Amino acid sequence: EPEVTQTPSHQVTQMGQEVILRCVPISNHLYFYWYRQILGQKVEFLVSFYNNEISEKSEIFDDQFSVERPDGSNFTLKIRSTKLEDSAMYFCASSDWQGGRETQYFGPGTRLLVL
Amino acid sequence: AQSVAQPEDQVNVAEGNPLTVKCTYSVSGNPYLFWYVQYPNRGLQFLLKYITGDNLVKGSYGFEAEFNKSQTSFHLKKPSALVSDSALYFCAVRSPTSGTYKYIFGTGTRLKVLA
Numbered sequence: 001e002p003e004v005t006q007t008p009s010h011q012v013t014q015m016g017q018e019v020i021l022r023c024v025p026i027s028n029h030l031y032f033y034w035y036r037q038i039l040g041q042k043v044e045f046l047v048s049f050y051n052n053e054i055s056e057k058s059e060i061f062d063d064q065f066s067v068e069r070p071d072g073s074n075f076t077l078k079i080r081s082t083k084l085e086d087s088a089m090y091f092c093a094s095s096d097w098q099g100g101r102e103t104q105y106f107g108p109g110t111r112l113l114v115l
Numbered sequence: 116a117q118s119v120a121q122p123e124d125q126v127n128v129a130e131g132n133p134l135t136v137k138c139t140y141s142v143s144g145n146p147y148l149f150w151y152v153q154y155p156n157r158g159l160q161f162l163l164k165y166i167t168g169d170n171l172v173k174g175s176y177g178f179e180a181e182f183n184k185s186q187t188s189f190h191l192k193k194p195s196a197l198v199s200d201s202a203l204y205f206c207a208v209r210s211p212t213s214g215t216y217k218y219i220f221g222t223g224t225r226l227k228v229l230a
Binding site for chain 1: 151157158159160161164166205207218219220221222223
């Protein structure tokens, strides 16, 4: 069964450094998402992406964040200058539509720790 | 203010009994409503989504949810609980705000199914 993959599984970085989180969505999916979950807290939506552009973004997704689909298969989330509060589990998802219904498939997540 | 509430931090149910995990929302416009599940030490999984149409939505793993507009609720249900259903369940709503869409997640309800 096809699945969404994410790399790396864990990343540790220093505050102020740039990080790039990578996701490979399911190949025929057209809608892509990033969410994050701060440890022990609720899930937060970051951004959705369709047709090579951002379709929705939350107030969390400020100028420090960007997304890209550089080569038609990868979907990346870049944090330009990480802050301590960016430490979280980051989940990528992709979705398909069948019969007018959308189903999202999530990757296993990347645990980011900012020191 | 727009919000999603999951009034129960934890729900305990005996295996084989029906289960209900509650969710209420307060948003303007016509919301899209979602349920996600997070199993221990694993990522998020999508369960189901309501957009429009039939108020009873069927999803993965035998779960269903009923959209009740008058009560602004979207409770998750399953006729017969399994021990393997024990997990953290998140309700979410997508709502238009200021020309864009915003996803709001509830704080989660931990379901414990007892053998």
